[in-house]
Amino acid sequence: MKEEVQSEEAKKKAIQVEQQRQIAEMEKRTAAERARAKATEELLHKTLPPSIADRMISGERQIADRFDSASILFADVVGFTPMTAQMPASAVLEFMNFVFAHFDAIAAKHGCERIKTIGDGYMAACGAPIECADHAERIARMAMEMLEDVALPESITEHLPPNTEFEIRIGLHTGSITGGVIGTGKLAYDIYGDAVNTASRMESHGEAGKIHVSEEFAEELRRSGGELPITLEERGELTIKGKGTLRTYFLNPSTK
Structure with a gap:
């Protein structure tokens, strides 16, 4: 009985560790995506008039x-x-x-x-x-x-x-x-x-x-x-x- 409880706790702990790993990876991907988006916005504002850059950032593709x-x-x-x-x-x-x-x-x-x-x-x-x-x-x-x-x-x-x-x-x-x-x-x-x-x-x-x-x-x-x-x-x-x-x-x- 004691061994079954320990085994169940080990499984729960393994699941928690895996969930934490997935969350960490998701946060890392989100941070990377935000960094890329920010870099893209900065580049657009450097190469295009501000009003045009803002329109492209909002989703317009043909201006x-x-x-x-x-x-x-x-x-x-x-x-x-x-x-x-x-x-x-x-x-x-x-x-x-x-x-x-x-x-x-x-x-x-x-x-x-x-x-x-x-x-x-x-x-x-x-x-x-x-x-x-x-x-x-x-x-x-x-x-x-x-x-x-x-x-x-x-x-x-x-x-x-x-x-x-x-x-x-x-x-x-x-x-x-x-x-x-x-x-x-x-x-x-x-x-x-x-x-x-x-x-x-x-x-x-x-x-x-x-x-x-x-x-x-x-x-x-x-x-x-x-x-x-x-x-x-x-x-x-x-x-x-x-x-x-x-x-x-x-x-x-x-x-x-």
Whole structure:
């Protein structure tokens, strides 16, 4: 009888040990899954706009949106190729990282979103991926601040050619666009449409140290710009490849 009781207790103890082992394994798997989920969320927030990352985390797998009115900015470092031709690769990367981080901070300040960089080019938007009524005003403020003098660190300037001036050229346009996430393993948020091409043309046909804008952007800014300390200087009509003849303007700080 005593042996039967001991045997029964041994079985119960073995069952308890096995249950504890299974619970420990389950907790370990749960912790690992949570860690993977957290890492995925962090990666999405590093590579995508916050609002888009949140939508993907909540379960959306195909993100494509139409924006009837948004403003797009293109900026380019003037003379980048000759400026950096003799610079060490590490200095070139430090230069661009510094400049783009500076632009990113300005974009965040004004509620705009960096879309991507292409070489020494920088592309941003306002009104997408989050719609807003004052997108032209916000991106105009961003562009004006981007033109303000920026002090490059000595670790960069020591590698630049003598008497180098850091200047950028900016183009702005307003129109309808499509925005969405592309890719499978490597995700990216991008925007598409004729408005994007026009904004790019505004930049490429602009001038160093100036903000070149389309008539559509100028009209949107007049409609919603409020009391911005800026003026629109009519540049006249330009013949632009693929666009025909366009009336454009320079966005200047107000002298009042």
